[in-house]
Amino acid sequence: MKLKKVVALTTAALAICAFALVGCSQGASSSSASSSAASEATTDEIVLVNDGKLTIAASLDFPPFENLEGEEAVGFEVDLMKAIAEQMGLEAEYLPSTKFDTIVPMISAGGKADVGASGFTITEDRKKEIDFTDVIMDSNQGIVVMKDSGYTSVDQLAGKKIGAQSGTTGYDWAVENIEGADVIPFDEMTAVFAALQAGQIDAIASDLPVVQYYVANAYTDMDIIAEIPTGEQYAIVVSQDNPALTAAINEAIAELKDNGTYNELYQKWFGVSAE
Ligand code: ARG
Numbered sequence: 001m002k003l004k005k006v007v008a009l010t011t012a013a014l015a016i017c018a019f020a021l022v023g024c025s026q027g028a029s030s031s032s033a034s035s036s037a038a039s040e041a042t043t044d045e046i047v048l049v050n051d052g053k054l055t056i057a058a059s060l061d062f063p064p065f066e067n068l069e070g071e072e073a074v075g076f077e078v079d080l081m082k083a084i085a086e087q088m089g090l091e092a093e094y095l096p097s098t099k100f101d102t103i104v105p106m107i108s109a110g111g112k113a114d115v116g117a118s119g120f121t122i123t124e125d126r127k128k129e130i131d132f133t134d135v136i137m138d139s140n141q142g143i144v145v146m147k148d149s150g151y152t153s154v155d156q157l158a159g160k161k162i163g164a165q166s167g168t169t170g171y172d173w174a175v176e177n178i179e180g181a182d183v184i185p186f187d188e189m190t191a192v193f194a195a196l197q198a199g200q201i202d203a204i205a206s207d208l209p210v211v212q213y214y215v216a217n218a219y220t221d222m223d224i225i226a227e228i229p230t231g232e233q234y235a236i237v238v239s240q241d242n243p244a245l246t247a248a249i250n251e252a253i254a255e256l257k258d259n260g261t262y263n264e265l266y267q268k269w270f271g272v273s274a275e
Contacts, residue, residue: 055114058117059097060097064213075269077137078117099188100118104237107130107238117236117237119207119234121207122135122232130237136234143225143228144203144211144214145223147223154177162203163196164186165189165206166185169230170204170207192206
């Protein structure tokens with residue numbers, strides 16, 4: 001409610017400024033005063049799709065970060081987003097699972113979700129379209145094959161079919177680093193694993209903690225043959241038009257790291273302490 005008031009007030013202030021601009025077109029001093037008021041308004045207010053809620057878009061196929069348990073979103077990043085929202089006096093609300101490569105355009109366009117929280121690696125390309133919060137997690141890439149395939153190194157995958165989730169850093173890594181590979185995009189991680197098991201592809205390139213989870217818990221007939229130290233860092237995706245939201249989330253992350261909540265959640269999902 002408090003947020004809405006802020007938004008309403010600044011909208012009114014903007015309307016007055018616009019009126020003042022039209023009314024005093026020859027007055028240089030009054031027009032510059034108006035424009036500084038306008039820029040202040042856009043940086044100070046948190047804009048939310050739904051009052052009192054932090055609306056989150058995620059591809060819920062990325063355990064242990066975000067996954068579906070029945071209808072419910074679960075995972076380390078899900079717990080973290082709930083804690084962040086609570087810290088901000090908001091309720092975390094997940095949209096139905098959203099195709100990964102549509103989330104950045106969705107957040108940039110606005111109107112559907114406030115943030116994308118989906119194991120997003122910070123990249124320069126994405127930064128052109130959206131803002132990232134502070135880092136929430138480090139990650140690397142991993143390469144998965146069927147145990148009985150005989151593949152033991154990335155070199156042997158030259159010219160082979162590599163599956164990856166569409167629009168991910170794993171997809172880009174395979175294109176750039178596996179000689180002559182035919183890199184095939186899939187909408188969902190579950191589909192990439194199903195394709196490997198069905199023999200439609202020779203290997204998978206995706207984030208290491210996630211392939212470790214899938215191989216340990218569901219696909220014990222697969223092996224991780226390479227860990228690639230890409231040094232990726234996950235952060236939350238926010239619209240460039242919503243810098244106050246990015247700032248508030250960063251504050252919440254810092255507080256959760258300070259007060260031990262972040263480490264508690266890390267322990268819960270990874271069984272070890274966050275460094
Ligand atoms: N970290 C990778 C990237 O940012 C993969 C993220 C995929 N996330 C997901 N929820 N399926 O491109």
